[in-house]
Amino acid sequence: MERPKAVAYSPLQARRRPYSRVREQTMTAQLEAHELMFTSGAYVREFHPEVDANPFGADYAKKRTAIVSAVEGTDKRVLDVGGGMGRMSIPLSERHFVTLSDLSIQMLELASPWVSERLELRQANARSLPFPDESFDYVLCIDVLPHVVQPEEALLEAQRVLRPGGTLLVDVTNSNPLWTLAYPRYLGRKPQRWVQVWRAGGVLPEWRQRVKHHRRTALMRMLADARFQVRSIRGFGPRFCPKWHLAVAMKPL
Numbered sequence: 001m002e003r004p005k006a007v008a009y010s011p012l013q014a015r016r017r018p019y020s021r022v023r024e025q026t027m028t029a030q031l032e033a034h035e036l037m038f039t040s041g042a043y044v045r046e047f048h049p050e051v052d053a054n055p056f057g058a059d060y061a062k063k064r065t066a067i068v069s070a071v072e073g074t075d076k077r078v079l080d081v082g083g084g085m086g087r088m089s090i091p092l093s094e095r096h097f098v099t100l101s102d103l104s105i106q107m108l109e110l111a112s113p114w115v116s117e118r119l120e121l122r123q124a125n126a127r128s129l130p131f132p133d134e135s136f137d138y139v140l141c142i143d144v145l146p147h148v149v150q151p152e153e154a155l156l157e158a159q160r161v162l163r164p165g166g167t168l169l170v171d172v173t174n175s176n177p178l179w180t181l182a183y184p185r186y187l188g189r190k191p192q193r194w195v196q197v198w199r200a201g202g203v204l205p206e207w208r209q210r211v212k213h214h215r216r217t218a219l220m221r222m223l224a225d226a227r228f229q230v231r232s233i234r235g236f237g238p239r240f241c242p243k244w245h246l247a248v249a250m251k252p253l
């Protein structure tokens with residue numbers, strides 16, 4: 001009979017393994033809980049960017065115009081990651097071939113009346129895109145990174161699916177909270193709440209578990225880490241402190 005092979009025993013490993021497994025399981029559970037907000041359809045009730053009651057309505061509209069006109073030429077292959085109800089995708093599909101992807105089926109359903117041979121819908125997680133390498137000329141990732149637990153993963157995926165020389169349009173909400181001063185309706189009337197919002201980098205207390213804002217420098221760093229070359233960064237919102245930083249970045253040839 002064959003003797004069983006000796007297995008090296010390390011008390012340190014014995015202690016570490018279950019710990020890292022528990023940590024991994026906890027992180028997965030947190031991620032699923034976070035994403036449930038979108039997969040359950042709850043977020044559809046929250047996101048109304050251009051209605052009159054939205055304090056950022058006019059700035060959302062300006063940002064959209066800038067993004068749509070930044071996708072140059074015609075007949076480009078465009079991927080809109082976390083594209084929601086198609087605010088960018090629908091106008092872009094007049095000139096280009098657009099794949100509107102989002103984690104939320106309910107969001108995509110709002111865009112379904114506009115489906116055509118130039119606009120297709122795909123449910124997809126920004127962290128792991130179901131598209132081949134180098135299959136798009138442009139990738140858009142607008143108002144999405146603040147909602148993604150690990151934005152670096154989403155940027156690496158954008159990098160993977162872009163062709164060399166392709167362009168990424170991506171933004172973050174500024175974690176310097178001074179911009180909130182330009183939107184009194186966002187801050188509300190309670191000074192105690194203002195302090196909470198400022199301490200959280202401009203995030204409302206009820207969103208703190210789910211949203212993260214970033215500085216311009218953090219966006220630049222994440223883009224460099226994902227091997228993008230930044231072509232331009234533009235602020236939207238108040239001049240003294242932009243609410244959003246929008247970057248146009250290229251995947252090197």
Ligand SMILES: C[S@@+](CC[C@H](N)C(=O)[O-])C[C@H]1O[C@@H](n2cnc3c(N)ncnc32)[C@H](O)[C@@H]1O
Nearest residue numbers: 038082083084087102103104125126142143147
């Ligand atoms: C603030 S909305 C922005 C929608 C759209 N980009 C726009 O600018 O109108 C954020 C979108 O990101 C989507 N989202 C959140 N997490 C995501 C993820 N991990 N993968 C793909 N989409 C995600 C949400 O479902 C939602 O539609």
